Amino acid sequence: MDAPEPMDRIRKDLKEFASYSAHTSPDYMKKKFGLNLEEIIKLDANENPFGCSPRVFEAMNSCTSYSVYPDAAQTELRRELSLYTSMPPECIVCGAGSDQLIDLIIRLTVKPGDEIINLPPTFGMYSFYGKLSGAQVINVYRGMDFVICFDEIVSQITPRTKLIFLANPNNPSGNITPKSDIQALLETGVTVVVDEAYYEFSRETVAPWIERYDNLIVLRTFSKWAGLAGLRVGYGIFPQYMAEYMMRIKDPYSINIAAQNAAIASLQDKEFLLERIDHIIFERERLFGLLSNIKKLLPVPSKANFILSLLIEGRAALLTDTLKQRGILVRYFDAPEMKKYFRISIGKPEQNDVLVESIKEILLGDTQW
Numbered sequence: 001m002d003a004p005e006p007m008d009r010i011r012k013d014l015k016e017f018a019s020y021s022a023h024t025s026p027d028y029m030k031k032k033f034g035l036n037l038e039e040i041i042k043l044d045a046n047e048n049p050f051g052c053s054p055r056v057f058e059a060m061n062s063c064t065s066y067s068v069y070p071d072a073a074q075t076e077l078r079r080e081l082s083l084y085t086s087m088p089p090e091c092i093v094c095g096a097g098s099d100q101l102i103d104l105i106i107r108l109t110v111k112p113g114d115e116i117i118n119l120p121p122t123f124g125m126y127s128f129y130g131k132l133s134g135a136q137v138i139n140v141y142r143g144m145d146f147v148i149c150f151d152e153i154v155s156q157i158t159p160r161t162k163l164i165f166l167a168n169p170n171n172p173s174g175n176i177t178p179k180s181d182i183q184a185l186l187e188t189g190v191t192v193v194v195d196e197a198y199y200e201f202s203r204e205t206v207a208p209w210i211e212r213y214d215n216l217i218v219l220r221t222f223s224k225w226a227g228l229a230g231l232r233v234g235y236g237i238f239p240q241y242m243a244e245y246m247m248r249i250k251d252p253y254s255i256n257i258a259a260q261n262a263a264i265a266s267l268q269d270k271e272f273l274l275e276r277i278d279h280i281i282f283e284r285e286r287l288f289g290l291l292s293n294i295k296k297l298l299p300v301p302s303k304a305n306f307i308l309s310l311l312i313e314g315r316a317a318l319l320t321d322t323l324k325q326r327g328i329l330v331r332y333f334d335a336p337e338m339k340k341y342f343r344i345s346i347g348k349p350e351q352n353d354v355l356v357e358s359i360k361e362i363l364l365g366d367t368q369w
């Protein structure tokens with residue numbers, strides 16, 4: 001038998017697969033602009049500008065069991081999460097970031113050829129993992145003010161529709177979907193994944209509804225409010241039957257000991273962390289005011305830790321590139337419907353001030369705008 005061509009070794013349906021366009025790496029900034037991480041104002045990945053709880057470092061340093069495998073059932077972490085969420089530990093499943101849970105939910109519920117409803121512009125990993133698993137990703141674009149189009153969603157539901165993904169607040173727009181709409185989505189009978197990655201900033205949740213709806217999943221993460229993006233810890237709240245299946249298909253050791261300990265330490269220091277969230281929310285509103293005062297910008301009201309802005313006149317890609325040259329990273333999305341937008345993660349007050357002054361200088365100081 002002839003050996004296959006190298007490209008024939010790759011799944012046919014993945015040959016055109018586009019990788020997730022991640023945030024600009026500190027390594028790139030170092031190479032391209034000679035800037036170290038401390039010199040960069042990094043407002044492109046919705047990370048926590050204040051970092052994690054000091055108790056995380058204590059927990060990491062005092063741990064003596066790095067040579068043994070972690071607890072495959074995440075018993076202590078799920079117990080702490082049960083206290084935090086007021087949901088039973090049997091309904092909670094942890095993952096290496098909520099990204100891993102998105103992947104596992106799709107694997108649990110979707111066969112190749114089944115359909116997933118995605119509501120763009122939104123978080124890219126729903127369609128990423130959907131396509132990776134061979135699902136048909138049905139995009140139902142949001143309308144004015146990034147509001148979901150309920151009637152259009154319903155009209156796209158077929159017997160093969162297995163999941164609807166709803167980020168709430170939505171990333172990158174920051175808006176909330178009203179609870180009445182979420183309820184209406186649940187009433188369709190399709191499994192609805194409500195991704196509450198930014199819950200601590202919006203303070204709105206449908207998690208208690210899990211007791212009423214056996215087709216509701218709520219996802220959360222430690223990446224944003226707890227400042228643990230680099231350690232990768234997320235969790236989901238599931239109806240108990242679904243949580244049991246998630247635990248069956250989950251690889252046992254994906255949440256390493258350092259990550260489990262860090263998440264537990266964060267939950268035990270939640271008052272401290274949530275007070276910082278108050279500061280970030282205050283800064284969000286202040287930054288929104290400053291951006292609103294820049295003539296060429298139209299910021300979108302946000303309930304998360306970022307603000308999307310429309311550049312009314314000019315090219316958002318050029319603005320974000322010019323900011324990058326100055327060591328300020330914000331997020332530009334290379335999608336046709338997002339060409340005039342860019343997203344700013346809320347930084348420390350002094351970072352936000354430098355950003356606003358730089359945007360003003362760039363927009364007002366050059367004729368190309």
Ligand SMILES: Cc1ncc(COP(=O)(O)O)c(C=O)c1O
Binds near residue numbers: 168229232
């Ligand atoms: C809506 C949404 N869900 C999930 C995630 C990923 O979270 P994690 O870091 O836990 O994988 C993000 C990250 O930006 C997000 O915006």
